[in-house]
Amino acid sequence: MTMHHPQLAHCPHCSAEVEAASQSCRYCGKSLKQAPSKRQLKLKSDRRWAAWVMAGFFVATLVAVSLISQNH
Numbered sequence: 001m002t003m004h005h006p007q008l009a010h011c012p013h014c015s016a017e018v019e020a021a022s023q024s025c026r027y028c029g030k031s032l033k034q035a036p037s038k039r040q041l042k043l044k045s046d047r048r049w050a051a052w053v054m055a056g057f058f059v060a061t062l063v064a065v066s067l068i069s070q071n072h
């Protein structure tokens with residue numbers, strides 16, 4: 001079998017054969033560059049962690065200030 005195609009890739013959404021250089025799948029129309037990846041999920045969870053840490057720090061500061069003002 002000698003089939004010479006341009007560089008082909010499989011669409012991550014519908015798994016159809018599409019040209020690797022194309023920006024979006026010509027079958028389902030979704031972007032080939034924005035495939036759902038674990039890296040994006042990790043970024044989202046990291047942001048959520050940062051928000052929780054900031055909220056916890058804020059609450060801890062409020063509690064500490066109120067405790068200090070009560071002691072004096």
Ligand SMILES: [Zn+2]
Binds near residue numbers: 015
């Ligand atoms: Zn597709």
